[in-house]
Amino acid sequence: MWQAFEYFLAKISARRRAGALVFCLGLLLFCTTLTGEARARGVHELNYFQTSEVEVQGRQATRVEIGLDRDNLTYTAAVPQTEPDTLQLTLQKTRRGKVQADIPVQSKEIRSVQFTEAASRSLVVRIKTTHQTLQTGDYQVQLALADRKKRLPYRLVLDVFHPAAAAVGAVEGVRGHTIVLDAGHGGSDSGAVGPAGITEASVTLPVTQAVRDILQASGARVVMTRDTDVDVYGPNASDREELQARVNVGARTPGAELFVSIHCNAFSSPSAHGMETYYYPKTDADYRLASLLNEELAAAGGRFNRGVKEARFYVMRNSAMPASLVELAFITNPAEERLLADAAYQQRLAAAIARGIARYFRERLF
Numbered sequence: 001m002w003q004a005f006e007y008f009l010a011k012i013s014a015r016r017r018a019g020a021l022v023f024c025l026g027l028l029l030f031c032t033t034l035t036g037e038a039r040a041r042g043v044h045e046l047n048y049f050q051t052s053e054v055e056v057q058g059r060q061a062t063r064v065e066i067g068l069d070r071d072n073l074t075y076t077a078a079v080p081q082t083e084p085d086t087l088q089l090t091l092q093k094t095r096r097g098k099v100q101a102d103i104p105v106q107s108k109e110i111r112s113v114q115f116t117e118a119a120s121r122s123l124v125v126r127i128k129t130t131h132q133t134l135q136t137g138d139y140q141v142q143l144a145l146a147d148r149k150k151r152l153p154y155r156l157v158l159d160v161f162h163p164a165a166a167a168v169g170a171v172e173g174v175r176g177h178t179i180v181l182d183a184g185h186g187g188s189d190s191g192a193v194g195p196a197g198i199t200e201a202s203v204t205l206p207v208t209q210a211v212r213d214i215l216q217a218s219g220a221r222v223v224m225t226r227d228t229d230v231d232v233y234g235p236n237a238s239d240r241e242e243l244q245a246r247v248n249v250g251a252r253t254p255g256a257e258l259f260v261s262i263h264c265n266a267f268s269s270p271s272a273h274g275m276e277t278y279y280y281p282k283t284d285a286d287y288r289l290a291s292l293l294n295e296e297l298a299a300a301g302g303r304f305n306r307g308v309k310e311a312r313f314y315v316m317r318n319s320a321m322p323a324s325l326v327e328l329a330f331i332t333n334p335a336e337e338r339l340l341a342d343a344a345y346q347q348r349l350a351a352a353i354a355r356g357i358a359r360y361f362r363e364r365l366f
């Protein structure tokens with residue numbers, strides 16, 4: 001290459017040589033300016049990704065932190081009309097780098113985070129949430145400066161808030177009462193599984209926890225058969241051992257007055273749908289509890305009401321106190337599965353169950 005350049009120089013006159021030199025210097029200057037400008041404008045590259053559960057000003061939230069190798073990020077945030085459960089962030093002049101393109105997230109508020117490199121060097125981040133319709137107040141986005149001590153880079157920080165129990169409101173009439181709540185399945189037993197992979201156990205726990213939160217906020221004493229994703233008896237127990245372990249929680253709770261077990265229904269045909277509540281007629285109170293829960297769930301859930309039904313379910317038959325088992329909806333029905341997995345819908349069902357329990361105490365006939 002250089003030889004060819006010397007040959008070229010030898011061939012042309014001194015005047016032309018001087019001209020060529022000026023041209024080359026000019027070209028060099030131009031190129032330097034160009035690379036300098038590219039550096040100043042900067043193309044961001046992702047270098048960090050983290051999710052965590054946090055509390056922000058008293059509100060529970062799932063936090064997503066996306067780290068960048070340089071600051072001065074320009075971004076926009078929007079909820080696409082066609083995907084109301086998804087928050088879309090568009091990061092200007094950003095490349096994905098080594099961060100995975102599609103990250104599944106196991107949290108109350110977020111299902112997955114996807115990165116797509118789009119036109120004009122922008123990076124689209126799609127955060128799929130558990131909210132059916134994401135509202136402005138459900139999330140916040142901010143930029144955080146690098147923290148050398150904590151070894152954290154410059155970050156884009158997104159918080160998706162859990163719908164507040166306080167917003168649903170307390171119920172009246174449960175103060176001083178003791179209630180046992182049973183979140184169906186858990187641990188080695190996921191319960192029924194929907195077509196999109198949502199498990200019964202992953203629905204019953206947050207619904208039951210939300211019922212507890214409302215009842216406790218209303219002055220009741222609440223005992224849960226389980227408060228995490230576990231077997232109550234232990235892994236791989238027989239059905240009878242597992243169910244008896246749940247009955248035992250009630251039997252060992254001094255002053256326990258009610259036992260409510262929360263489940264999702266399942267059927268071989270995906271078209272089966274609706275809500276139903278069950279009782280075993282030990283006393284009249286068993287039926288009354290099941291029918292009040294049914295009325296409230298029907299009013300709040302907006303699903304087909306399959307009614308109040310008698311059954312010989314173990315936990316109802318073997319609990320000494322009035323008991324009811326509720327089937328919120330069919331997890332095997334695609335539309336109902338989506339609803340059951342939605343945090344706001346879960347909260348609505350929980351509020352309905354809490355209202356049913358409150359009415360049981362308020363409207364007592366004896």
Ligand code: ZN
Pocket residue numbers: 184185191192200263264
């Ligand atoms: Zn079940």
